[in-house]
Amino acid sequence: MRTLLRAFGVLALVAGAFLAWALWPEGPGFDPAPLLARAERYDVRIVRDDFGVPHIQGATDPDVAYGLAYAHAEDDALTIQKVLLATRGRLASVDGPDAAPIDYLVQLLGFWDDVQAGYHSEISPEARALAEAYADGFNHWAALHPDAVLPGVVPVRGQDIVAGFAFKTPLFYGLDASLRELFSRGADEDAPKLALQLSPGERAFRLGPAAPPALGSNAVAVSPRRTSDGATRLLVNSHQPYAGPVAWYEVRLESGEGWDAAGGVFPGSPLMLHGHNRDLGWASTVNRPDLVDVYALVTSPERPGQYRLGESWLDLDRRSARLDVRLLGRLRWTFQRDVLRSEHGPVVETPAGSFAFRYAGMGEIRQIDQYYRMNRARDFDAWWSAMSMQALPSINFVYADRTGRIAYVYNASLPRRAPGPDWSGDLPGDRPELIWTEHLSLDELPHVIDPPSGFVVNCNHTPFRATARGEGPRAEDFPERLGIETGMTNRGLRALELWGGDEHITPEEFRSYKYDKRYSEHSAMRDVVAAMLALDVSDDPGLVEAQRVLASWGFGTEIDDRAAALAVLSARPILEARRRGRPEPDLRASLAAAADVLRAHHGRLDPPWGDVNRFRRGRFDEPIGGGPDVLRAAEADALGPDGTFTAESGDTLIMFVEWDAEGRVHSETIHQFGSATLDATSPHFDDQVPLFLAERTKPVRLDEADLRAHLEREYRPGGAPGDLEDETAP
Secondary structure (H helix, E strand, O other): OHHHHHHHHHHHHHHHHHHHHHHOOOOOOOOHHHHHHHHOOOOEEEEEEOOOOEEEEEOOHHHHHHHHHHHHHHHHHHHHHHHHHHHHOOOHHHHOHHHHHHHHHHHHHOHHHHHHHHOOOOOOHHHHHHHHHHHHHHHHHHHHOHHHOOOOOOOOOHHHHHHHHHHHHHHHHOHHHHHHHHHOOOOOOOOOOOOOOOOHHHHHOOOOOOOOOOOOEEEEEEOHHHEOOOOEEEEEEEEEEOOOOOOOEEEEEEEOOOOEEEEEEOOOOOOOOEEEEOOEEEEEEOOOOOOEEEEEOOOOOOOOOEEEEOOEEEEOEEEEEEEEEEEEOOEEEEEEEEEEEOOOOEEEEEOOEEEEEEEOOOOOOOHHHHHHHHHHOOOHHHHHHHHOOOOOOOOEEEEEEOOOOEEEEEOOOOEOOOOOOOOOOOEEOOOHHHOOOOEOOHHHOOEEEOOOOOEEEEOOOOHHHOOOOOOOOOHHHOOHHHOOOOOOOHHHHHHHHHOOOOOOEOHHHHHHHHOOOEOOOOOHHHHHHHHHHOOOOOOOHHHHHHHHHHHOOOOEOOOOOOOHHHHHHHHHHHHHHHHHOOOOOOHHHHHHHHHHHHHHHHOOOOOOHHHHEEEEEOOEEEEOOOEOOOOOEEEOOOOOOOOOEEOOEEEEEEEEEEEOOOOOEEEEEEOOOOOOOOOOOOHHHOOOHHHHHOOOOEEOOOOHHHHHOOEEEEEOOOOOOOOOOOOOOO
């Protein structure tokens, strides 16, 4: 018995020691000295204005990229680190099993092979210098804050920054959604999924644009032909999640080499993604053409690991994906999954068969080069030349400049598909002629430059309604096999009705149209409500009352609207199902469910919309107008347990840019939160909220004298506020 007790005692000690080791915090795991030494090569200062917005001023362009990384890390280092880990396929080593599908996707796509092979040959020396400077800037911050560094992040390299673009850009047109559908084929609904299931962790860490129900972005440009004062105006209004890896961060970038830009960046971006310089600017919206083709491979039990292509049997390239998953504290386990590839592209094995897929942007790593050329462009020809690189596989662009030129381009790497097959379905995998290798040139894409009507718009709707009828690209000129969208969003309809319906737009009208909160007479929302009002509900007094409230709705989403809550809650499930391509819920059941929620949580069917639609951040819990698919976008993933929505995506960094009749630039912006993304102790954690809710903006301090009059801090990376000397040790 004593022996047994001793054995149990030893086991308990071992288990305790193991648990203590597993839960003991990990050290930084890197030497800060060489990182600090590299930082000495940069000459930059960070000037923060009274809203905390960083103005990065460097002697050279790499100096600016270095300072941008350091400043962004001060405000959102955790997100930058998780972006880096996700890009490397290592997020599960920190976030646990929920992140394993993201890591598997990284290894399945294989873009790191392209980065390693082409980093020095395909990326220009100038763009590489930006990527490496950004890495050095983050490493400098990490060296001074080792306790805030996640395991395995540092040192960051220039290749990490390039790979981040290669990974994220295909997700904006929905590559991940296509792959989830592919993985689900033939799967038992009750069986655990191998990879790419939509876990809570994935939803919390969105790598692409906000998923449905959040829908869209707004981009508008008007030329002097359509303004009352002869100015050219640009609206930059991307709708993104409020936080996370694709949340906007506002910056002002200036170098002694002529880089002079203001706009938004994502965590991990060393340059402006959209905004403006002194001469021109652009806004971006997501487009969703058919850019993924699926091939049903012909395999044989007699030839395991082979597939037929033409008359030949070829071996699948089979590798092992190593998924390092944190289980408890520092305890991790490495799981292995097969990663397959054919001549078509990556391969997925499912119970329904083996499928290869080919996608736009596969093998492309030059995104940073194209954005850099766009940042440095001084006129339309230079900007169009940068766009002609076509390193960005999707994204609409709306352009404006100081000369009054405006343009819209449906940017996409549209494959040159052979006529004949139904490219929207599965393709025969044994036909080599269906493996496309080219895409349409920029000039062949739908676009419009300087239309006579003087306006261009895109709100994630079809490119064939980009301007006045008869002035833009025509659907009949583009074959159906290209997979270009033909549908309209409510925002697109309202943009055409407002900006397109006013031939002399004043500065005040240009702004007021952006904050429009109505549904068009031609919108899907109107159709759904009409169908609900046509229901025979005479057998249910509660639904009769619900129809009465619904019939009173004027199709607006102002905070004091008394019918918007019932309308949005009732129609939202139907509209969401349509966007996702899923079966629509029963109209009567959806109306009844919405009525039940409002009675249970608000005691009535007609609470003010602002009682239901809330904006919550820091010290603020306020009503917000707008809603799903209106120009004033404020959206939530789901209704909360208290019967309210908490806006978590939609309008984020809004920019109004104008060049007056003499070509002088002026811009104003507003961020939904403030510059301190994660630091709740900072005054800039929520200082822009009142302006954002009041639909007001703040000026961008483009000139040094103006900035000096609104100065909060000035420092060099590593220095104390007001101290322009570098710190040399952590």
